[in-house]
Amino acid sequence: MMKPYYEKTIKHTFIDFMQTSKFLENPLIFNRAEGVYFWDIHGKRYFDGIGGIFVASLGHRHPRIMEAMRKQMELLTFAAPLHGTTDITLEFVKRLGEVSPGNLNYIKSFSGGSESIEAALKLVRQYFKQTGHNDKMKCISNYLSYHGATFAAMSAGGSPRKDKFEPQMPGFVKLYSPKQLRDSFPSWEETCRFCANLLEKTILSENPDTIGAVIVEPICNTAGIITPTVEYFRIIREICDKYNVLLIFDEVLTGFGKTGDMFAAQTFGVTPDIICSGKGLSAGVIPIGSFMVREDIGDVFYSTDKNNVNFAHGHTFSGFPLADAVGIEVINVLEEERLPQRARQMGTYLKARLEELSKYGIIREVRGKGVLLGVEIVEDSVTNKPFPEDNNFGDALKKTSIKNGVILRIDPDWFAIAPPLISTDAQLEELCDLIEKSVKEALDLVTAKH
Numbered sequence: 168m169m170k171p172y173y174e175k176t177i178k179h180t181f182i183d184f185m186q187t188s189k190f191l192e193n194p195l196i197f198n199r200a201e202g203v204y205f206w207d208i209h210g211k212r213y214f215d216g217i218g219g220i221f222v223a224s225l226g227h228r229h230p231r232i233m234e235a236m237r238k239q240m241e242l243l244t245f246a247a248p249l250h251g252t253t254d255i256t257l258e259f260v261k262r263l264g265e266v267s268p269g270n271l272n273y274i275k276s277f278s279g280g281s282e283s284i285e286a287a288l289k290l291v292r293q294y295f296k297q298t299g300h301n302d303k304m305k306c307i308s309n310y311l312s313y314h315g316a317t318f319a320a321m322s323a324g325g326s327p328r329k330d331k332f333e334p335q336m337p338g339f340v341k342l343y344s345p346k347q348l349r350d351s352f353p354s355w356e357e358t359c360r361f362c363a364n365l366l367e368k369t370i371l372s373e374n375p376d377t378i379g380a381v382i383v384e385p386i387c388n389t390a391g392i393i394t395p396t397v398e399y400f401r402i403i404r405e406i407c408d409k410y411n412v413l414l415i416f417d418e419v420l421t422g423f424g425k426t427g428d429m430f431a432a433q434t435f436g437v438t439p440d441i442i443c444s445g446k447g448l449s450a451g452v453i454p455i456g457s458f459m460v461r462e463d464i465g466d467v468f469y470s471t472d473k474n475n476v477n478f479a480h481g482h483t484f485s486g487f488p489l490a491d492a493v494g495i496e497v498i499n500v501l502e503e504e505r506l507p508q509r510a511r512q513m514g515t516y517l518k519a520r521l522e523e524l525s526k527y528g529i530i531r532e533v534r535g536k537g538v539l540l541g542v543e544i545v546e547d548s549v550t551n552k553p554f555p556e557d558n559n560f561g562d563a564l565k566k567t568s569i570k571n572g573v574i575l576r577i578d579p580d581w582f583a584i585a586p587p588l589i590s591t592d593a594q595l596e597e598l599c600d601l602i603e604k605s606v607k608e609a610l611d612l613v614t615a616k617h
């Protein structure tokens with residue numbers, strides 16, 4: 168039930184990327200979650216079709232994750248990373264190193280995705296300074312990408328959201344996302360090939376001696392689950408190698424099973440030099456992110472002489488014992504229950520069901536890998552004409568999906584799903600039925616407004 172002080176306290180907080188007055192028209196306040204469901208304060212149940220926000224990939228309050236955290240609570244909840252480390256953190260480093268691609272086995276955990284990105288960007292700069300390349304400090308990334316909310320991560324990002332915080336940090340160079348150029352080429356393959364090859368031209372134009380890193384999301388959520396080709400990543404890898412540029416994969420969203428492998432790097436068959444993670448590693452139980460760094464790069468920060476090459480970066484809550492205990496158990500559950508493989512199976516069913524929505528004449532494309540799928544909506548799927556901004560489909564779908572009790576990630580012209588990997592076949596069917604009902608009703612709403 169709404170408590171008398173809720174309205175005032177909602178006004179006194181900040182709901183992410185939402186106008187508070189609009190939120191107050193019909194505030195969504197949850198007070199319980201279990202498995203694939205949330206309940207709100209009125210007792211209404213919602214299917215969590217997106218794992219919170221790509222986070223609760225094992226469902227909410229997974230018993231093994233809760234137990235691992237409880238066990239750690241009985242032993243040690245905090246030890247300052249400035250004084251030393253803990254046994255559980257060392258176990259976490261070992262365990263994540265066992266499942267990371269290639270030899271990305273220098274590992275540190277942080278409080279979330281943005282912190283992992285910040286740390287990776289700082290590590291690149293220090294790495295090059297320590298290896299005699301003082302000027303290799305710029306980072307190249309894609310327009311439309313999202314790498315986090317803190318200043319360097321935001322500057323690496325290319326989403327229009329950051330306009331309010333100009334000027335951005337210097338040292339970030341942008342590349343066109345395949346999404347922006349897709350209508351200029353006959354096929355997606357050609358678009359991706361062109362965009363990947365643009366990287367070389369950009370590096371040469373900027374001067375290769377000044378470029379330290381390229382950061383990409385294997386699948387970009389904020390641009391609408393943009394899923395490049397395997398070749399795109401192969402070309403980018405080759406160009407990075409050619410110019411001694413480190414390749415960072417931002418797997419904050421894609422990591423830990425959703426794409427059909429532990430990491431999307433494996434799904435696309437490319438090994439980056441650094442992977443940043445977050446979201447799924449937490450199972451939605453406690454905040455955690457981490458980076459995984461190539462062994463020989465990590466070695467540059469290990470020295471027996473007095474030249475002080477330690478990574479000059481720390482956070483009070485890095486290597487947080489409760490979070491590391493959760494991270495270990497998340498990896499154990501994913502591996503033991505073969506959930507990445509299950510994600511592939513689930514993805515086949517989900518994609519087919521989403522593609523069936525084409526019968527409504529408003530689907531331009533369904534894309535993604537595994538359970539991480541996006542549906543692009545247009546007003547007319549023959550001409551690909553978009554819905555008008557002031558009567559867009561996304562706003563209508565937000566209303567109908569909440570009414571029908573299903574949580575999705577919705578933008579004006581696309582929506583995404585990433586249901587928990589523990590969903591049963593019957594639950595997947597339930598989710599798809601709820602989505603279809605909501606899409607149909609949203610279509611009625613936008614058509615009625617015409």
Ligand code: PLP
Nearest residue numbers: 279280281313314315419420445
């Ligand atoms: N990178 C990507 C691809 C993300 O999707 C996000 C969060 O949505 C971040 C980084 C930032 O992570 P966090 O919100 O945990 O700071």
